[in-house]
Structures are given as structure tokens and as C-alpha cells.
Amino acid sequence: MGMTLAEKLLASHTDDGKAVAGDVIEAHIDLLMVHEVLGSRIIPILKEMDFKHVWDPNRIIVVNDHWAPASDINSAEIHRRNRNFVREQGISNFCDVDCGISHQILPERGLVAPGDLIIGSDSHSTTYGAFNAFSTGLAATDSALILATGMSWFMVPETIRIEVNGKLSKMVMSKDLILRILKDLGPDGANYKSIEFQGTTIDNMDVGPRMTMCNMTVEAGAKCSPMMVNHFVESWMKDVAPSRKWTPTKPDDDAVYVKRLTYDLDKDPLGPMVATPDNPTNGQPVTEVSGVPIDQAFIGSCTNGRIDDLEIAAKILKGKKIRKGVRLIITPASKETYIHALHEGLVEIFMDAGAIVTNSTCGACVGGHLGVLGAGEVCISSTNRNFRGRMGHKDSSIYLASPATVAASALEGAITDPRRA
Amino acid sequence: MTRNFTNISGRAWVFGSDIDTDQIIQGQYLTILDYSEMAKHTFEIPRPLFASKVKKNDIVIAGRNFGGGSSREEAPKVLLESGVGCVIAESFARIFYRNGFNVGLPLLIAHNAAKLVKDGDTVSVNLVEGTITIRRSGDVIHGKPLTGRILNLLSAGGAVQWYRKTVGKR
Numbered sequence A: 001m002g003m004t005l006a007e008k009l010l011a012s013h014t015d016d017g018k019a020v021a022g023d024v025i026e027a028h029i030d031l032l033m034v035h036e037v038l039g040s041r042i043i044p045i046l047k048e049m050d051f052k053h054v055w056d057p058n059r060i061i062v063v064n065d066h067w068a069p070a071s072d073i074n075s076a077e078i079h080r081r082n083r084n085f086v087r088e089q090g091i092s093n094f095c096d097v098d099c100g101i102s103h104q105i106l107p108e109r110g111l112v113a114p115g116d117l118i119i120g121s122d123s124h125s126t127t128y129g130a131f132n133a134f135s136t137g138l139a140a141t142d143s144a145l146i147l148a149t150g151m152s153w154f155m156v157p158e159t160i161r162i163e164v165n166g167k168l169s170k171m172v173m174s175k176d177l178i179l180r181i182l183k184d185l186g187p188d189g190a191n192y193k194s195i196e197f198q199g200t201t202i203d204n205m206d207v208g209p210r211m212t213m214c215n216m217t218v219e220a221g222a223k224c225s226p227m228m229v230n231h232f233v234e235s236w237m238k239d240v241a242p243s244r245k246w247t248p249t250k251p252d253d254d255a256v257y258v259k260r261l262t263y264d265l266d267k268d269p270l271g272p273m274v275a276t277p278d279n280p281t282n283g284q285p286v287t288e289v290s291g292v293p294i295d296q297a298f299i300g301s302c303t304n305g306r307i308d309d310l311e312i313a314a315k316i317l318k319g320k321k322i323r324k325g326v327r328l329i330i331t332p333a334s335k336e337t338y339i340h341a342l343h344e345g346l347v348e349i350f351m352d353a354g355a356i357v358t359n360s361t362c363g364a365c366v367g368g369h370l371g372v373l374g375a376g377e378v379c380i381s382s383t384n385r386n387f388r389g390r391m392g393h394k395d396s397s398i399y400l401a402s403p404a405t406v407a408a409s410a411l412e413g414a415i416t417d418p419r420r421a
Numbered sequence B: 001m002t003r004n005f006t007n008i009s010g011r012a013w014v015f016g017s018d019i020d021t022d023q024i025i026q027g028q029y030l031t032i033l034d035y036s037e038m039a040k041h042t043f044e045i046p047r048p049l050f051a052s053k054v055k056k057n058d059i060v061i062a063g064r065n066f067g068g069g070s071s072r073e074e075a076p077k078v079l080l081e082s083g084v085g086c087v088i089a090e091s092f093a094r095i096f097y098r099n100g101f102n103v104g105l106p107l108l109i110a111h112n113a114a115k116l117v118k119d120g121d122t123v124s125v126n127l128v129e130g131t132i133t134i135r136r137s138g139d140v141i142h143g144k145p146l147t148g149r150i151l152n153l154l155s156a157g158g159a160v161q162w163y164r165k166t167v168g169k170r
């Protein structure tokens, strides 16, 4: 019987080389990413475990990204603990508060390669599927056990195969595509499962937009969402990690899938999508919600804070002013993205338009700082979650959309179709 | 630690489907380092009175996809800290399901429990048999019994204690 991508990727990390959907296996982890959860939750667990040393200091990366720089005394304490931990344990892969968001930093530093098994103490660790890796999020206790042993147990997931063919239209981004797919799957439509993306749209998609899609598969409950290597991934790897050796993993032709979805974008063109409050799977065509007034527009996060996202926003905002009374907050996903945007002159375009450009952090996305919503406020956001209270007050509401739709909406002060901006 | 897995009795708090982790504990409270402080904000959005009214061994009952969203282990932790004896749902989100047992919070999968049990009913749960008995009517709901590996984790008091007893001893 043939194997899916998830089965193959997991099988290559077990002692006996086996992994069949439904099996519980023990696997060796290539890389573990931990963020503030290290200082707040994992370190106290390690103390209970009588932990002495990490299994391999070169296979761990610590990132201070959620509340960077510290937004209050508690986050300052968490960051302090993380700094001490990396020093004591001799961990060289450390990104302090000046770096940006973990899911952007790992690929930028060449720490993600095709074939890898990567765990993050963060649910959006599915992002690295864009690079043909098996990656998923686990929480504090599992991360603590991995820090000690380098191993974890997994139930090998069943796979949903999603094939997308054709071209995305103008001003329609991979964010719109994933919002559409999430709408079809529902909030638990991929629970415990792997989503395997296939098709010409995915083959021709650059690394950034691929990451956006894999980032959000967890909103339907997916465990992982590996894609196949394409030439964008190949040239990315050449740039960031020229000396790393890797081989692409492909599923077998007779692999077993529990479900198949197919989209043909040429026959059935997709327009911009907006997910209405309070779930990312509430996607609707932008035309259905156009005109809803907004207080804040946010472009950033591990979903859509990359250079291609900032470029399209700048294209829409160039030479224009955002509507009076609306705040537009732009948070580049990483320092590297920020510098790139500076060189391209994007930051100036944003500031001229009336936007606030913040340092690279999770910030507003997690309701932490730099854009927290007040009671009754409405935000349109390029992030991945619009749960009630996610970005601030419990009576605020969040609409999720692409950076193009967010930028167009900031100009109008209301949800706006970017094709009309 | 010896734990009672065959008769966890308490008041039922009934919820709908898709209760995400922000509804259990909001992101803004994650920097609180002390769990007893954090637990004061449990279910603050959907049930503002929960934290002040919950009693030891109360049972949380929900529909589909309980605990979706963030990987935050704080979600099962604040439930445990609040005294919740068991969470029953039609289905659990993947990471929450793993986290619950890791921190020692019993989770039971049972269809229809959220429809048959009324908020405030007294119920008793038997994890080994996977049953929920409604005190008021005497009705019994059958869920999925917990088995070996998971009962071991729970009786050790969670994954850390299990590690201390097994891997850490090697």
C-alpha cells in the first residue's frame, strides 16, 4: 500500500522506518522551536523533571517573539529566563526580542529543510509544511520531554488531499484561497489529520504564499500540511542554507487518502475572501461584507507579514491616505523583512499613508501589545485567528483577510474589495 | 497518587461546540506566571461567573471540537487548577486532547452529552467504563472508555510524573 507525504516524512524519523496512519510511533525530532512558553511554562516543568541538559543544543531554537520587546513585568521575567536558559545550555540558535516571529525566522535561517521533522511550542508550526517538512505544534509538557530526550510520540495522521489547479486572479492572494478551503473544511474538518496540498497552483506558488496556506491549516484542526518541493523552495534553500543536504519527499501514487478536495481556479475563479467573527472558517466573498466600518486595520503576523504581503499593501497605499479615524498598524514578520521593506521604500509609503510601522513581533495578533482592541472596536486583520477576544477586549470583533483587502479597507475606513482600490 | 477514576461527581457546566482556547483562557493572561491567579480568568468570555462559582470535581461538558486554536497548555491547566474533575465533549481539538492528559486532566469523548445533560445537573463520570450518569433522571450516557496508555498517564498524575517514574529512572 502506498504512503502519503505525512507517513513518509514520519517513517524516516522512526527507528524501524515504519509509519502507517493510525499507528502510534516514537520519532526523533530534527529541530525544536520554543518561544516565551519556555520561560513561562517549560522551565518550571523541567525543574519538576530534575532535568539537567538538553538532548542536543544544536537542535533547539529559542525565540522571544510574542511580547517583544517586553510589554510588562511578567514578559520581561519570561524573556530573562529564556536568556539565562540559552546561556546555561549552550544553545546558539537564539533570537531575542529584536528578531521577529519564529515561523518567519526558522526558514530565514535555513533551519527548515525538506524532509525535516520539526516541532514548535506553537500551534502555527504547521507553517513549515511549505518546505516539504513534517511540522506541528505541541505544548509545554511535550516540549519539555523533547528537550530532555529528543523524542516524542505521534499518532500517524490520516491525510486529506487537496488539489488546487489554475491561476489566482489579480488582487487575489493565497490567503483568500486558504480562507476558502477552511470554509469548506469547517473548524474541525481536518482535526488530527494531515493536509497534503497538490496541483499546479501550489507548484507555481512562491515560498511566502505557501507558508500562508500551511500556517492556517491548523484552523481546521490539521496536525500538519506538507507540500511538495518546487523550484521556489529549491532556490530558497540554495540562498539560506547552501551547504545543507536534503532530498525531496514525494507521496506514492497509490497513497491512501481519507478525503479529496479539488479546486479549479480557471474554471471557477476565486475572489477575495473575508472571514467574519469569530472563527477563521467563516469565510465569505468580500462583496458580502463590503462596507462594514472598521476602527483598526492590521497587517502582520506569521500568516501575512512577509515582504510579498508588504509589497502588495504598498502598491495599494502608495500616494494615498488612510481614512481619518482609522488606525493602520503594520508589523513586518521579521527584522530581515523590515530591512527589506526599508530598502524598497515601503516603510516610507506606509508612513506617508498614515500607517504606524512597528518592530517585528507577534504583538497585536495575540492581543499582547502594539494594537490591542478596545470594547466594541472592529479590526480587519491579515492574521490567522479571529476568536472572540483574540486581539483584545471580549467585545471587539475581527475580520480576517489578505493584506490587499486590509490595505484597501484602511483607505476607505470600511471593508473594501481590493480589486476596486 | 491514587485517583478516583470510577466516580467523579459534580455539577455540570454545559457549553456548545467550537469552544476555542481563547474562550478557556484569553491570550492576554498568558504572561501570568502563577496558575492560581490565571485560573481566575477561566471561561471569562463565555461564562463570566465560572471562576467564582466552580467547585471541586465539577464537570465541563461541550459539543464538538473543544479546545481548538492555540497550543496553550494553560487551557487544560486552568481547568485543572479550577478543580474541574473531567471534561466531556463530542470531540476534542488535537493539541488540547494531548495536553489534557499530559497535565493530568481527564477527558472523555461522548456523543450527545451536551444535549442530554442540563447545565447545573449533577453527574457522575466513570472513566474506565466511559459512562456518565445523570443524577436527576438516572439516565446513563455511554462514551469512549479510557484505555491503558492514557490511564497510566492520568494515574501517574500527568506526563511529567510519568517521565520521572519511567524514562528519568533509566
Ligand code: SF4
Pocket: A066, A101, A102, A103, A122, A124, A301, A302, A303, A361, A362, A365, A366, A383, A384
Ligand atoms: S504572529 Fe500570531 S499566530 Fe503567529 S506565532 Fe505570533 S501570536 Fe501566533
